[in-house]
Amino acid sequence: xxxxxxxxxxxxxxxxxxxxxxxxxxxxxxxxxxxxxxxxxxxxxxxxxxxxxxxxxxxxxxxxxxxxxxxxxxxxxxxxxxxxxxxxxxxxxxxxxxxxxxxxxxxxxxxxxxxxxxxxxxxxxxxxxxxxxxxxxxxxxxxxxxxxxxxxxxxxxxxxxxxxxxxxxxxxxxxxxxxxxxxxxxxxxxxxxxxxxxxxxxxxxxxxxxxxxxxxxxxxxxxxxxxxxxxxxxxxxxxxxxxxxxxxxxxxxxxxxxxxxxxxxxxxxxxxxxxxxxxxxxxxxxxxxxxxxxxxxxxxxxxxxxxxxxxxxxxxxxxxxxxxxxxxxxxxxxxxxxxxxxxxxxxxxxxxxxxxxxxxxxxxxxxxxxxxxxxxxxxxxxxxxxxxxxxxxxxxxxxxxxxxxxxxxxxxxxxxxxxxxxxxxxxxxxxxxxxxxxxxxxxxxxxxxxxxxxxxxxxxxxxxxxxxxxxxxxxxxxxxxxxxxxxxxxxxxxxxxxxxxxxxxxxxxxxxxxxxxxxxxxxxxxxxxxxxxxxxxxxxxxxxxxxxxxxxxxxxxxxxxxxxxxxxxxxxxxxxxxxxxxxxxxxxxxxxxxxxxxx
Numbered sequence: 001x002x003x004x005x006x007x008x009x010x011x012x013x014x015x016x017x018x019x020x021x022x023x024x025x026x027x028x029x030x031x032x033x034x035x036x037x038x039x040x041x042x043x044x045x046x047x048x049x050x051x052x053x054x055x056x057x058x059x060x061x062x063x064x065x066x067x068x069x070x071x072x073x074x075x076x077x078x079x080x081x082x083x084x085x086x087x088x089x090x091x092x093x094x095x096x097x098x099x100x101x102x103x104x105x106x107x108x109x110x111x112x113x114x115x116x117x118x119x120x121x122x123x124x125x126x127x128x129x130x131x132x133x134x135x136x137x138x139x140x141x142x143x144x145x146x147x148x149x150x151x152x153x154x155x156x157x158x159x160x161x162x163x164x165x166x167x168x169x170x171x172x173x174x175x176x177x178x179x180x181x182x183x184x185x186x187x188x189x190x191x192x193x194x195x196x197x198x199x200x201x202x203x204x205x206x207x208x209x210x211x212x213x214x215x216x217x218x219x220x221x222x223x224x225x226x227x228x229x230x231x232x233x234x235x236x237x238x239x240x241x242x243x244x245x246x247x248x249x250x251x252x253x254x255x256x257x258x259x260x261x262x263x264x265x266x267x268x269x270x271x272x273x274x275x276x277x278x279x280x281x282x283x284x285x286x287x288x289x290x291x292x293x294x295x296x297x298x299x300x301x302x303x304x305x306x307x308x309x310x311x312x313x314x315x316x317x318x319x320x321x322x323x324x325x326x327x328x329x330x331x332x333x334x335x336x337x338x339x340x341x342x343x344x345x346x347x348x349x350x351x352x353x354x355x356x357x358x359x360x361x362x363x364x365x366x367x368x369x370x371x372x373x374x375x376x377x378x379x380x381x382x383x384x385x386x387x388x389x390x391x392x393x394x395x396x397x398x399x400x401x402x403x404x405x406x407x408x409x410x411x412x413x414x415x416x417x418x419x420x421x422x423x424x425x426x427x428x429x430x431x432x433x434x435x436x437x438x439x440x441x442x443x444x445x446x447x448x449x450x451x452x453x454x455x456x457x458x459x460x461x462x463x464x465x466x467x468x469x470x471x472x473x474x475x476x477x478x479x480x481x482x483x484x485x486x487x488x489x490x491x492x493x494x495x496x497x498x499x500x501x502x503x504x505x506x507x508x509x510x511x512x513x514x515x516x517x518x519x520x521x522x523x524x525x526x527x528x529x530x531x532x533x534x535x536x537x538x539x540x541x542x543x544x545x546x547x548x549x550x551x552x553x554x555x556x557x558x559x560x561x562x563x564x565x566x567x568x569x570x571x572x573x574x575x576x577x578x579x580x581x582x583x584x585x586x587x588x589x590x591x592x593x594x595x596x597x598x599x
Contacts, residue, residue: 071325078136080438085330095297101140104288106301109147110171111156114178115352120336121302124376126184128441134490142187143291146172148194178355182364183492193283197269200278203286204258212319216249219261219274225254236307256312258282281312294321303332334379365493369394372443400454401495402585403461404481408474411583417460419473426480429453463578519584522561529557
């Protein structure tokens with residue numbers, strides 16, 4: 001649910017944007033006119049021009065790139081600027097429909113366990129979708145395809161002596177469980193390649209009919225790169241390769257398979273060209289088009305997919321729809337590297353850490369913080385040091401959370417706060433965060449601003465033994481705490497998630513109540529043990545004057561309190577003695593370290 005401060009700030013940003021949009025003339029294609037909301041029989045009834053029957057040009061709002069001109073969409077301006085791989089620069093994110101984004105993702109090829117390289121990409125785009133929907137009020141309709149038939153799946157199934165279908169289902173379910181473990185939002189719809197083969201066949205037939213693909217005598221079908229001329233190369237530039245040998249059934253070395261003729265022992269489906277199965281690239285074009293039609297707002301994937309996969313997707317889709325621009329924005333995430341290695345983490349390179357292995361040592365929230373600390377487009381080094389840095393940042397947030405709670409409950413005595421300074425700092429940080437997130441989803445800059453606010457609050461929440469009746473400022477502390485929780489909750493980091501803190505077997509309410517009562521009892525015992533005692537004055541010349549000290553007969557009580565604090569730490573309960581009072585928090589770290597020692 002979008003909260004008040006976010007909504008007010010975003011509405012102000014959109015109001016300014018609308019003023020600039022309202023002065024723009026209508027977007028009209030050369031040689032035609034349009035009106036309405038969707039194409040019907042060649043006409044258009046919406047807020048953006050249709051795909052022309054032949055690939056023409058547009059009169060304005062274009063940006064030249066290697067493979068032609070990018071057409072700036074006309075519609076709803078989100079107030080966000082994002083880096084578009086089609087233009088290689090930041091562009092205003094404009095959606096075809098009011099506050100609705102159509103988003104397609106290339107999903108996994110399910111022949112093995114998902115690893116951290118996958119996790120990094122999916123978590124990063126999950127963060128972007130959360131920002132778009134929960135900060136800027138855009139509903140994201142997200143389709144993700146599962147590649148459940150592929151050369152790698154077939155090879156692995158033969159090695160495991162099982163059906164490719166069964167193998168794919170096993171790893172598909174493992175992938176979905178891993179995504180839930182990482183707190184990744186479930187897409188609007190999952191789709192499988194094997195359940196869309198008839199649609200893929202029909203899609204290929206139309207590309208052939210449009211003159212952009214050709215079947216061979218062997219039963220393969222290839223996309224004809226030469227048929228689209230300079231339109232190929234949107235991400236990579238024009239790729240010139242030497243021609244195939246005379247006995248090749250390709251017309252050009254760059255041509256790629258839309259349909260692969262059946263081989264003995266492999267799954268196959270019927271088609272006009274004989275039995276076979278889809279090529280890799282065609283599945284995404286077909287399924288995305290079957291869900292979203294001829295216009296897609298956002299397409300996402302790892303940077304390694306830009307060429308040839310996304311390049312070929314665009315060529316196929318625009319050849320099928322005969323439109324000048326199928327996908328408006330392509331967003332690519334950077335690779336995850338093991339620190340010290342130039343190679344990306346990959347199943348084929350055998351240099352990966354599975355998600356399940358990772359979650360034995362770190363939490364999903366710690367990994368998400370790790371992702372938040374770098375821009376989604378940047379390559380990212382994974383190491384124990386980088387994870388400990390993310391854990392430290394998250395720990396600082398949790399410590400502030402518990403300190404602020406203790407202050408609000410009256411358990412933490414502090415010197416007088418400077419509420420005006422905190423209110424000003426809170427307002428300043430809110431503006432900085434919104435600006436950062438609107439600038440290509442710059443989460444590192446947003447997190448840095450919030451951590452500065454937390455540090456500012458921590459400097460004022462310093463414990464003292466006695467407050468001398470100083471006035472308290474719970475309103476501003478509560479506002480800062482609420483904002484920090486809310487913002488990180490929007491990004492998928494729940495600071496109150498007890499299930500991530502090693503205590504998932506019990507209700508959070510029950511756990512809190514039990515720990516609170518236990519700590520209150522311990523505090524009463526400790527206060528009794530620490531009560532000052534006027535000891536008899538020491539005898540003899542030069543003896544120090546009498547001063548209050550702990551009664552010797554109560555020292556066992558203090559030792560018992562210390563022992564209880566130490567015994568609870570491995571169970572995830574961290575008690576902090578602050579002068580005469582104590583506070584507590586739940587932490588996952590000690591329980592993890594204990595489990596690792598036992599392993």
